Amino acid sequence: MLSYRHAFHAGNHADVLKHAVEVLLLDYLNQKEKPWWYIDTHAGAGVYSLTEGYATKNAEFETGIARIWQRNDLPTGLEKYVQLVKTLNAGQDHLMFYPGSPFVAQGLQRFDDKLRLFELHTSDAKLLADNFASVGKRAQVIHADGFASIKGVLPPPPRRSLMLIDPPYEDKHDYVRVVDTMKLALERFATGVYAIWYPQLARVEVKEMLDKLKKIPCKGWLHVSLTVQSPSLDGFGMHGSGMFVFNPPWTLASELDTIMPYLVKHLGLDSGARYTLEQQSA
DSSP states (O other), X not given: OOOOOGGGGTTSHHHHHHHHHXXXXXXXXXXXXXXXXXXXXXXXXXXXXXXXXXXXXXXXXXXXXXXXXXXXXXXXXXXXXXXHHHHHTTTOSSOOEEEOHHHHHHHHXXXXXXXXXXXXXXXXXXXXXXXXXXXXXGEEEEOSOTXXXXXXXXXXXXXXXXXXXXXXXXXXXXXXXXXXXXXXXXHHOTTSEEEXXXXXXXXXXXXXXXXXXXXXXXXXXXXXXXXXXXXXXXXXXXXXXXXXXXXXXXXXXHHHHHHHHHHHHHHOOSXXXXXXXXXXXX
């Protein structure tokens, strides 16, 4: 299904959680000089305008990144992520652009680190290629199904990587493909870091996917979720999102312990706002 366009949701609460975690993971990999690969299975367009086009339809960023990007009381774990947003909007007193996951990764990329960016949607793949045209061999844009393409990138040559998996989940089969992809990925490269984003919806597939992910043999996992509002009475709409991380850095849980209460306070929309954080080691 190719109707999904992330630009509608750019900068919303789910992006804040996803990209804040992405920054923490890449920042940890940067503590060693050895290079890494960043692999994005659903890369989107890379960067999004917040003043024109799809993002203006619902302006979801106004209850997301707009609530925190100019605050001066950010917890340490959020500062680098927010600084990436500020850099993209340098000289502006209001938000004009929001970085997608590939641009977030590029913001932490060093000279020898590589980006492998998959995008199946034809229009977004072209935009992504245009947005990374000046980067050269440090970033490769592939117009392909990221789920079906991981065999070609795992294991990565430097044996260090972060793979982000965040499909649109419009097709119920995406929940199954996430689990199957992770089983294959861990078989091919057991020590990689894998981060899976998912929406909180009133759908049984969400719980089933999480239950299955927790049962996959691995060295350890961490699961964090941010609920911004109570689920709607009619069962429609997203009320939060989560990140499930395989092989998380040992520092991640303590960093999230500081970040998540802050996000609940500033991104929460009603009394149902809360977060959960759980982890398991082998």
